[in-house]
Amino acid sequence: MRSMEPSTKGSAGNSSIDANAHAREPDIRGGRLAADAYQHVFDDLHPPLSPHEALVESDRCYFCHDAPCMNACPTGIDIPMFIRQINTGNPKGAAKTILSENILGGMCARVCPTETLCEEVCVRQVAEGKPVKIGHLQRYATDILMVEGKHPFRRAAPTGKHIAIVGAGPAGLSAAHRLATYGHQVTIFEARPKGGGLNEYGIATYKAVNNFAQRELEFVLQIGGINIEYNQRLGQDISIETLKSGYDAVFLAMGLPGVNNLGLAGEDAPNVIDAVDYIANLRQAKDLSSLPVGRDIVVIGGGMTAIDVAIQTKKLGAENVTIVYRRDREHMNASAYEQELAQIQGVVIRHSLQPHALERNADGMVRAITFEYTTVRDGRLCGTGEYLTLKADQIFKAIGQKFEPDPLRGSGIGMAGGRISVDAERRTSVPGIWAGGDCVAGGQDLTVASVEDGKIAAESIHATLMKQPYAVEGFADTVLSGATPAGRDFSVPLDVHLTGGQI
Numbered sequence: 372m373r374s375m376e377p378s379t380k381g382s383a384g385n386s387s388i389d390a391n392a393h394a395r396e397p398d399i400r401g402g403r404l405a406a407d408a409y410q411h412v413f414d415d416l417h418p419p420l421s422p423h424e425a426l427v428e429s430d431r432c433y434f435c436h437d438a439p440c441m442n443a444c445p446t447g448i449d450i451p452m453f454i455r456q457i458n459t460g461n462p463k464g465a466a467k468t469i470l471s472e473n474i475l476g477g478m479c480a481r482v483c484p485t486e487t488l489c490e491e492v493c494v495r496q497v498a499e500g501k502p503v504k505i506g507h508l509q510r511y512a513t514d515i516l517m518v519e520g521k522h523p524f525r526r527a528a529p530t531g532k533h534i535a536i537v538g539a540g541p542a543g544l545s546a547a548h549r550l551a552t553y554g555h556q557v558t559i560f561e562a563r564p565k566g567g568g569l570n571e572y573g574i575a576t577y578k579a580v581n582n583f584a585q586r587e588l589e590f591v592l593q594i595g596g597i598n599i600e601y602n603q604r605l606g607q608d609i610s611i612e613t614l615k616s617g618y619d620a621v622f623l624a625m626g627l628p629g630v631n632n633l634g635l636a637g638e639d640a641p642n643v644i645d646a647v648d649y650i651a652n653l654r655q656a657k658d659l660s661s662l663p664v665g666r667d668i669v670v671i672g673g674g675m676t677a678i679d680v681a682i683q684t685k686k687l688g689a690e691n692v693t694i695v696y697r698r699d700r701e702h703m704n705a706s707a708y709e710q711e712l713a714q715i716q717g718v719v720i721r722h723s724l725q726p727h728a729l730e731r732n733a734d735g736m737v738r739a740i741t742f743e744y745t746t747v748r749d750g751r752l753c754g755t756g757e758y759l760t761l762k763a764d765q766i767f768k769a770i771g772q773k774f775e776p777d778p779l780r781g782s783g784i785g786m787a788g789g790r791i792s793v794d795a796e797r798r799t800s801v802p803g804i805w806a807g808g809d810c811v812a813g814g815q816d817l818t819v820a821s822v823e824d825g826k827i828a829a830e831s832i833h834a835t836l837m838k839q840p841y842a843v844e845g846f847a848d849t850v851l852s853g854a855t856p857a858g859r860d861f862s863v864p865l866d867v868h869l870t871g872g873q874i
């Protein structure tokens with residue numbers, strides 16, 4: 372029901388505002404599930420394939436020449452090759468094929484939105500609407516190899532070069548592994564007490580069960596030559612100048628530690644929560660029943676973070692969970708598959724509504740949020756003057772993260788759209804410093820894309836240190852010519868190099 376006034380009267384939503392609601396405190400508590408329900412609340416989203424299922428599935432592949440699936444994979448895994456290896460009874464060979472392009476192939480098999488990458492273009496998807504289950508097969512192969520516990524790659528003889536990496540997320544780990552394989556020594560400086568980045572602190576629990584992020588980290592480190600310094604934050608415990616002068620090269624892979632705000636009065640209320648922080652606590656919780664969960668939850672955003680926090684709080688016993696997004700379904704960053712997953716769990720998704728005002732009780736706790744309906748006029752999103760109020764015990768902000776430039780102040784590194792500007796080899800504007808993953812401009816903000824960034828940067832660092840020829844000449848040439856290397860939209864760096872300035 373729409374209201375022309377931004378008030379709670381006559382509004383409806385999660386559940387409409389009742390007459391006594393003003394008096395009621397936000398209903399937030401742990402232990403909403405029966406004690407024994409917590410054990411399986413975040414069970415594996417997709418149980419692994421059995422050997423027989425893997426064989427049957429691999430049989431569906433046409434082993435296409437110039438396979439579209441392979442072109443759609445940001446890390447360029449030879450998909451027909453690894454599926455054929457599974458099909459011929461060689462899953463460990465298949466795993467090596469995968470890991471040679473993507474050392475975090477085990478995690479990517481679990482978290483990649485394959486429905487918008489390799490599986491979307493699979494010829495069996497195009498012809499029959501039923502792609503080969505590439506992600507499941509990738510997990511099947513990598514699981515077999517990782518359980519065996521034997522690292523499939525060997526380190527080259529030491530080169531005497533030492534590279535500093537900032538951040539032990541997918542981009543940092545991918546770069547570290549490749550550099551170590553070439554015989555370089557790597558030190559990773561990681562702000563948190565554990566490695567893995569968002570694989571450990573962000574990815575939905577049911578996508579990476581049984582401590583997979585840490586097991587994969589151990590697997591990556593088996594190559595040798597990689598040392599991780601935990602609780603070491605760039606800008607606080609170490610400086611960019613120290614790294615630049617103390618190491619042969621620096622790779623920045625710090626992700627996006629900042630959060631975007633709603634810009635509403637009352638946003639500092641304790642029950643208006645950054646979704647990524649909440650998920651990090653959830654991922655690290657020893658006792659899931661201790662997590663505070665509201666009865667009525669409103670999630671603001673349209674990407675994976677919104678879907679993940681909505682599903683996880685619903686599974687933890689929230690009664691009504693509503694995702695509210697300001698544009699229509701087609702514009703949501705979360706894929707149709709992810710949206711459906713949320714809806715199957717009982718999450719309601721509402722579109723074309725933008726946050727307008729928060730309603731607080733006498734203690735400063737938010738108890739409702741009013742949205743304004745939106746429409747697109749002359750290509751611009753604008754409010755219609757109609758309002759809807761939803762009761763909310765907890766409001767989760769999932770409207771995107773932002774880069775924190777402070778640790779790089781004074782470094783002279785070029786920025787683009789609030790993130791680090793890089794060329795096709797992931798070189799920044801400062802010689803000797805590379806960057807990749809979510810912290811750079813123009814990326815896809817996916818695990819697999821960050822792995823690829825780490826790989827490309829490592830190749831470039833290796834070529835530079837070993838005085839091998841560059842694949843792409845010169846930072847300025849690439850950026851200012853507007854060249855568009857595969858998978859990247861360099862229109863942003865081009866623009867920002869003219870306007871975006873340096874840190």
Ligand SMILES: Cc1cc2nc3c(=O)[nH]c(=O)nc-3n(C[C@H](O)[C@H](O)[C@H](O)COP(=O)(O)OP(=O)(O)OC[C@H]3O[C@@H](n4cnc5c(N)ncnc54)[C@H](O)[C@@H]3O)c2cc1C
Binds near residue numbers: 482537562778
């Ligand atoms: C909730 C959520 C769910 C997601 N789900 C998916 C998914 O299902 N599938 C998918 O493909 N992608 C998903 N993503 C995106 C994916 O997680 C990221 O694209 C990916 O992790 C980026 O990797 P990264 O290495 O660039 O950064 P991060 O993973 O963010 O790692 C950066 C690391 O740098 C460290 N760091 C930051 N600042 C400093 C500093 N000053 N000094 C030292 N260390 C520092 C951080 O502690 C962290 O360990 C999700 C993201 C979120 C937030």
Ligand code: SF4
Binds near residue numbers: 503
């Ligand atoms: S496009 Fe589909 S059928 Fe063709 S190689 Fe890739 S997975 Fe196999």
